[in-house]
Amino acid sequence: MIITTSDLVAGRDIVEALGVVRGNVVRARFVGTDFLAGLRMLAGGEVNEYTKLMAEAREQAVDRMIRDAQLVNADAIVAMRLTTSMIMQGAAEILAYGTAVRLA
Template sequence: MSHILVVTTDDIANKKIVKTLGLVRGNTIRARHVGRDILAGLRTIVGGEVHEYTKLMAESREQALDRMVDEARSMGANAIVSTRFTTSLMAQGAAELLAFGTAVVVEDI
């Protein structure tokens, strides 16, 4: 499996974009879990990081990135530039996390 370089910048140091392939994206929609909600609710009383939601967001971010990379790979890209994330509320207790960027082919300078 070929490696895809993913960056948030518009260019990559020591690389030249030789072909722009277009928009790629990956998303996931996750619902909260009642058990996690109970633990999170207790944590808000005490204060501090809500580890249950931190883990849920990290898993969602990785899944969205993996899907975006898979799409870029299928287009023949070896990099993705201008990567961004966004979230939106889909329903009560469910949210979408979307990763998107521009699939490109880069070469060493």
């Protein structure tokens, strides 16, 4: 599956737009992780525990978007974007979305 943030696929012609595809995941923090992150924030610098959590959530959201595109037999996803929203205290939603297309 070709995925691009641009509106085009280099060297290929888009013959049909199949619609918006999306994948999302909501992740909550874990008390143990919060404790370690709190200690790290006291010292300053990157909070590796949260960086890892968000990276995993982004990958999962993209994987779900790809599955959504496969359901409509897409060859590629163009104009792919990622957004993050706070759902509630300690929980965030990651949404991956784009336009599924068929290529020549």
